[in-house]
Amino acid sequence: MVLVAVGTYGVAEYAAHLPPSGPTLTIWTYSSFFGSGSDPGAARGAVFDQFENLTGAHVQVVYQSSDLASTLLTTPAAQRPDLVVGLDEITSGEVERANLLLPYSPPNLASVPPALVRALGPGGGVVPYEYGYLGVDYNRSEDNASGHPYSQGSFFSALPAEPSLASQFVYEDPAAGSIVGEEFLAWEYEYYTQVLHQNWTGFWKGIAPHAIASPDWTDAYNEFSAGQAAACVSYVTDPAYNYYFGYGGGTGSAVAVHNGTSYGWETIYGAGILNSSKHVALAEEFVNWLLGGTVQSLVATNEWEYPANSTVLAELPPAYQVTLPPSSITPLNPYLPPVQAAEELPQWILELQSLGV
Numbered sequence: 001m002v003l004v005a006v007g008t009y010g011v012a013e014y015a016a017h018l019p020p021s022g023p024t025l026t027i028w029t030y031s032s033f034f035g036s037g038s039d040p041g042a043a044r045g046a047v048f049d050q051f052e053n054l055t056g057a058h059v060q061v062v063y064q065s066s067d068l069a070s071t072l073l074t075t076p077a078a079q080r081p082d083l084v085v086g087l088d089e090i091t092s093g094e095v096e097r098a099n100l101l102l103p104y105s106p107p108n109l110a111s112v113p114p115a116l117v118r119a120l121g122p123g124g125g126v127v128p129y130e131y132g133y134l135g136v137d138y139n140r141s142e143d144n145a146s147g148h149p150y151s152q153g154s155f156f157s158a159l160p161a162e163p164s165l166a167s168q169f170v171y172e173d174p175a176a177g178s179i180v181g182e183e184f185l186a187w188e189y190e191y192y193t194q195v196l197h198q199n200w201t202g203f204w205k206g207i208a209p210h211a212i213a214s215p216d217w218t219d220a221y222n223e224f225s226a227g228q229a230a231a232c233v234s235y236v237t238d239p240a241y242n243y244y245f246g247y248g249g250g251t252g253s254a255v256a257v258h259n260g261t262s263y264g265w266e267t268i269y270g271a272g273i274l275n276s277s278k279h280v281a282l283a284e285e286f287v288n289w290l291l292g293g294t295v296q297s298l299v300a301t302n303e304w305e306y307p308a309n310s311t312v313l314a315e316l317p318p319a320y321q322v323t324l325p326p327s328s329i330t331p332l333n334p335y336l337p338p339v340q341a342a343e344e345l346p347q348w349i350l351e352l353q354s355l356g357v
Contacts, residue, residue, distance in 0.1 A: 024058040025282050026081040028071070031063045033086060036241070037302035046298060051289050057282055067179065069094045072274075082277035083286060085129075089119050089268045090182050090345070092126040093338030101125030101272040104284055108291035111309045119268050119331075121338045126270035129290045130305040133264040133329055134183055135236035135253035137221075142168065142230035143252065150231055153257025156191060160206020168230035170212040170220045175349050175357075180217045182345055184233045187256075187265030189348060190332035195258050201355060208357045235267070236324045237304045244301060244319040255329055262324070266331040269305065 034043040048059045064071055068084055069091035080100075087095060095101055103124035109117065112128060120126040138150035146165060149158035159166045172181035192200035212229055214220035224232035236253045243249070255264035271290055273283040289295060296307040300316055306326055307313050336344070 022052075022056045022058045023279050023282060024060055025083065025279050025286060026060045026062065027083045027085055027286070028062050028064050028068060028081040029085040030068060031065050033063065034298065034302045036304055037298070038245075040302070043298050043302040047290075047295050050294060051286060054289075055282065055285060057279075059286075067091065067177065070177075072100060073098055077276040080274050080276050082279050083271060083273055083283045085269075085271045085290070087120070087126050087270050087272055088179060088183075089266065089333055089338055090179055090186065090341050091338075092120045092270060092272070093340070093342035095272065096121045096123045096125050097339055097342055100274055100276075102275045102277070102280065104273055104287060106284065106288035106291060108288050108309065111311050112291065113308075113310060116268055116308055119266065119333050119338075120270045126272045126338075127287050127291070128268050128270040128308045129295070130299045130303055130308055131266055131268040131326075132305040133236045133255060133266055133324070133326060133331075134180070134187055135234055135238065135255060135264070135324070136231055137224060137234040137238050137251055137253045138231040140250055140252050146230075150254045151252055153254050153262060155231070155254070156188065156196075156203060156256050159211070160203050163210045165230075166207040166210035167212075169207065169210075170214050170223050170229040170232040172217055172220050172233055173213040173215055174345075175353055176213075176215040178214075178216045180220075180233060182349075183265050183267060185348060185352075186336050186341065186345065187332060190265075190335045191256050191258075191263055194332065194335050195256075195263055201351065204352055204357045205355060208355070235304065236264070236329075237306075237320070239322045240300075240317075240319040241304050243322050244317070249322070253324070255324065262329045263332055264329040266326075266329075266333050267305070268333075269303075 034047055037043050052059050068086050072095055116128040116131055120128055136150055136155055143150045149155045159169055171184055172178035174181035174185040188203055189200045192198050220232045221234055223229050238253050242251055255262050271287050277283050291309055296309040296312040299305055299307040
């Protein structure tokens with residue numbers, strides 16, 4: 001297996017222990033793919049090396065630090081990979097709309113809930129392998145001192161009304177190209193318009209003079225972890241991560257609650273085969289491999305998301321007992337399918353910018 005950031009770093013070393021006649025499957029994915037567990041090397045080896053052993057193929061993995069969809073859209077067909085792993089419910093619509101992907105329904109898709117498949121687009125070009133929910137992570141002691149705006153799920157109304165709360169809130173800036181920021185914007189937009197039936201810009205007008213805008217998730221979470229903010233936009237599985245690694249229970253994660261119902265934004269990641277691929281059959285094998293038990297059993301403690309395969313989902317590790325169960329959350333995603341997101345999100349961002357956010 002070749003693990004490269006850009007280019008062909010490590011290819012010569014790798015070629016020495018692989019069958020020289022094996023085809024090369026090139027995969028693009030995000031830089032943190034299976035990199036957040038106790039042994040990232042072993043986890044990535046289980047994903048890629050075992051596939052090589054089963055197929056005799058050479059897998060070349062290119063870890064992209066930039067947005068996968070944007071990179072694909074600006075790369076000539078001859079330079080694109082065979083497979084992209086990590087398109088999400090926001091960016092998959094951009095790639096589908098550009099007709100870059102081949103539809104594929106792998107055999108293991110039978111174990112994936114149809115709602116996850118629909119959430120990545122009607123074209124069938126992006127196959128889900130994991131999912132979760134955005135959450136607002138919060139310091140429990142700060143939440144207690146502030147009247148429980150986070151643990152009770154009232155932050156969308158409390159933050160714009162209370163400057164002291166807003167000044168302790170860090171979010172990822174959607175205008176800076178942050179995918180998490182765009183997901184948070186989609187969550188807020190749909191919650192205000194579909195649940196509260198209010199103008200969605202009111203939230204941003206209220207927090208803009210006080211809240212902390214960060215360019216990406218890493219910076220936002222680092223500020224929160226360093227105690228520079230009492231809350232930040234992240235993921236509801238973060239308490240499980242903290243429990244697993246023994247970081248304590250001082251951090252909670254919440255979704256919005258209205259009239260007793262919890263509303264969240266479902267984050268879904270999928271794999272797509274490029275129509276320019278030279279190894280379509282091999283790429284199809286890998287997509288099916290992603291949904292099999294070997295890979296799916298590693299998702300929870302290496303990606304900190306839920307495995308898409310429902311048979312594996314039933315066997316989550318004990319750390320997940322401290323998280324909000326996904327079954328308790330109503331997803332707002334159906335109001336914004338991926339292709340529609342590709343069309344509407346840029347307009348929302350322009351409107352935010354016109355408001356000075």
